[in-house]
Amino acid sequence: MLVGKASTHAPLSESDVLELLARGLAPLALDGKRVLVIIPDSTRTAPIPLLFRQLYALLGDRVARLDYLIALGTHPPMSEAAIERLVGVSAAERAARYPRVAIFNHRWDRPDALTLIGTIGRDETAQLTDGLLADDVPVVLNRLIFDYDHLIICGPVFPHEVVGFSGGAKYLFPGIAGAEIINFTHWLGALVTSMDTIGVKDTPVRRVIHRAAAFVRRPILLLALVLKGATLHGLYIGDYQQAWSAAADLSAQLNVITVARPFRRVLSMPAPIYDDLWTAAKAMYKTEPAVADGGEIIIYAPHITEISYTHGRLIDAIGYHVRDYFLKQWDRFRHVPGGILAHSTHVKGKGSYDAASGIETPRIQVTLATGIPEERCRRVNLGYVDPRTIDPRAWAGREAEGILLVPHAGEMLYRCPALRAAHKP
Structure with missing residues (x-):
């Protein structure tokens, strides 16, 4: 089921967001479960403080944990001060008001933080990439996700130089991935070239990312945000492919x-x-x-x-x-x-x-x-x-x-x- 609301001219209100989140989360059996929310770092414009507060208001009393993993890709780990700015809440306030929350940095460079969840074979990569690359690709992801019962990806969708449009499963690959698939997908995008990729919805890199995401044996809910500047104009909640697709269509109208x-x-x-x-x-x-x-x-x-x-x-x-x-x-x-x-x-x-x-x-x-x-x-x-x-x-x-x-x-x-x-x- 896809829940969403969007406008090319009027921003969504906080009450709009809360109502959409309530509808999108209601069907999920999350009581007593451990939930991990995957969010962007500070290099992406998004109302993360609003989502942080509202997700806790809706889930804080229902779930055992509501933790966050910052999808850094290969960006440097965020300091505590930077994390406070990202979520809009100090560490002291989180401890007092959000006792079931912890926030983690992804570490692509630490083997002990990663685990192999599958391999995309060379025949399949050749098919997915229209013959541009034919390699065995180990699908390596942050092992933390397997400490949780349910994953929520929360982040914006913009035109992107490597994958066409960002967001969705890209918060897994490269967001919380290991070096192998990060390097494979980025070089694949370079072979196509940024100029011929950016703002294109169906790209070889997006196909590889979606194939890799199929190895994740945890339920995933996507909160796909669409902004123009700092203003939220769309929110789609649902399956990570369907919600991303709707958000990419709106982003093409607002951000091109x-x-x-x-x-x-x-x-x-x-x-x-x-x-x-x-x-x-x-x-x-x-x-x-x-x-x-x-x-x-x-x-x-x-x-x-x-x-x-x-x-x-x-x-x-x-x-x-x-x-x-x-x-x-x-x-x-x-x-x-x-x-x-x-x-x-x-x-x-x-x-x-x-x-x-x-x-x-x-x-x-x-x-x-x-x-x-x-x-x-x-x-x-x-x-x-x-x-x-x-x-x-x-x-x-x-x-x-x-x-x-x-x-x-x-x-x-x-x-x-x-x-x-x-x-x-």
Whole structure:
């Protein structure tokens, strides 16, 4: 049964959310059960404090436990202060008012936190990926889920560079998964390219994720949120495939901006929720499909001083390059984790590489105006401009000149159908 309410123009109220949650949870036999809620970290806009309060109001007196697992993927663990901001409640208040609640960080990098739940064979991966990859994929997930009777996934659905639209079972893979399937799905998305994936509902990566989720032998309820900016416009509750599908359709209406002509230059300003380039690069992914060949995206984020707090060393070693730079030198790069290669190609964008001449030709220029030093930007094969020389106000209102300013970049997708058709694979 799918429970939902949505509007493209009017936000949902707190009473709307409470009523939908009550209807969605009512059929579940949760009395005395242990329930684990899987939620995003702070790099996703979502009304997690509201859901935290309302879920406890509805389930706190019914269940034995109502714990939370933060779907970090490979993002760094959240501090206690960051968790307090995420759920809107201090640790002391949680202990006093929410005695059946604990909150855990996912740890993709700790083997003792993970368990193998199945394997997708190479014949099946070849079928799921339209022949792009044919590998045995171990499906490794956080073992904590097996301490619980019921799982609830709660998170937003936005256009996404790896999977097409985020949300749903993506909170399992990569959200609480191990490195193997994270690397496989991200490299698969890179082979398709971000520009040809983002904002597409049926993708090879989504098929793999749904196949992997079938190995999870626990009942799963999805609370799929759809936002425009910070405003909640839709909530769908039900089966993780059905609720996600409805949310993706609404997200396509709310979070995709279609432009008639591509822009020559874009000043894309990542939202403050991103604190390194690994996450802030969404400012590039979400605008690349609206940038003309030979154009430029400047990622303007003076507050960012690090490429990746988790993977910076590996990215420094390989730099940022187009997909074919790696494919045509595969023996040189096959040892690099697929997630690292994928991030590299996603940031650099589409382009070509001539192995004979060693010439790499990206479709567009990507330039950083951040706190990352110029020497490091050049070393990893990205452009640099001193952020102190840029006044974002000077970029505003110049769309007719082919110049676009995108504040709070990272969740709204800009797309030019004519450009997309010209580069259709």
